[in-house]
Amino acid sequence: MLSERTLISHPDHVVALPSAEAHVITCRRLGGVMTCEHAMKHYGIPLRKPPGPLHVAIPAQRSRIPDAIGRTVVHRVRGLLLPESSRPPVAEFEQALICYMRCADELDALIALDAALRIGATTRSQLEAALRGPRNKPLQALVSQARAEARSLLETIARHDLKRAGYRPVAAVSVDGVGEVDLVLSRRPDAIVPGPAEGTHILTMAASPALLVETDGYAYHSSPADWRRDHLRDQAALARGHTPLRLTSDQVLDRETVLIVSQVADRLGIRSDVTPGDF
Incomplete structure (x- = not known):
């Protein structure tokens, strides 16, 4: 042979x-x-x-x-x-x-x-x-x-970068009238309570209004039905006083999450525990 x-x-x-x-x-x-x-x-x-x-x-x-x-x-x-x-x-x-x-x-x-x-x-x-x-x-x-509730690589990167920058993002949060959101920032993150399933959370009135951060890439939101659903979710969030913020996959992969989120979070009174020069 x-x-x-x-x-x-x-x-x-x-x-x-x-x-x-x-x-x-x-x-x-x-x-x-x-x-x-x-x-x-x-x-x-x-x-x-x-x-x-x-x-x-x-x-x-x-x-x-x-x-x-x-x-x-x-x-x-x-x-x-x-x-x-x-x-x-x-x-x-x-x-x-x-x-x-x-x-x-x-x-x-x-x-x-x-x-x-x-x-x-x-x-x-x-x-x-x-x-x-x-x-x-x-x-x-x-x-x-580590968090089993992280739904994607993008969500893990965004959570890691926000935590390193001194924020307290909470993953897999159920928001009334909106549904489950990838990451949520609030002026009172301690008022986001555990949900019925392991690793899930619920946004309470005490933690509202909140910044709702979505990180799913184009592959998850490319069909007309997905596009329509995302817009309806954003409208429902705004009607309840929340601020929806969608990050593109390139923004997350290029490590721009903190730069983008911090500008919105600051306007909402959501502060980082770290000064900008520290991260």
Whole structure:
């Protein structure tokens, strides 16, 4: 088969079909599994940008790393679970997520955490159990910030940026006559109370009027029916004294949320706890 080029020989006793992907061959050569961005993409977790260099997790006790593996980042992971050889070389989800949390910046890790909790790929209690000890305090803090009620990557980015700027946005808020809103800012955020479902909230009269921030991208609001519904929701919000504010996906991705929201929030008397020079 090798002589007929049905199979291709690679270093470290690996043979593969000509169509085999390079990152799979690298994993086989290392005796490890894809992790971090490539694993997140495999599991359907949203990313702000396509995966970069391949990250491979190998058992912590393995000492030798093969030569000529290209731009590959190798993680030594204690207790690494390796799939059967007949399955794709991808790290078990929770181990891949924790590895990604250690590698990624805070926002990208939070996007992955929100999505993982939202789709039920893991639970907060499972992550907390896996991240005990003082060494994991930064990751414990990240898990505490994660919100399963975040409906999209855009909502996570907007929430993260507003909180970092000193605001107190509340996600998944039911507003009377309007419906559920992505993020709500109020002069009295403490008066936004928990809703009937876990992670949901209700805007009370004490927290009104409020700034209602929507972050869904064009894909979610491109049909005539969606366009009409959004306008009716905005009209209902205005009739009740609230201020609706819709952010485009580009504005959120370009990290313009705070600049846009702060100008409206200031007019409504909703203040940040942080001075502009601090963020």
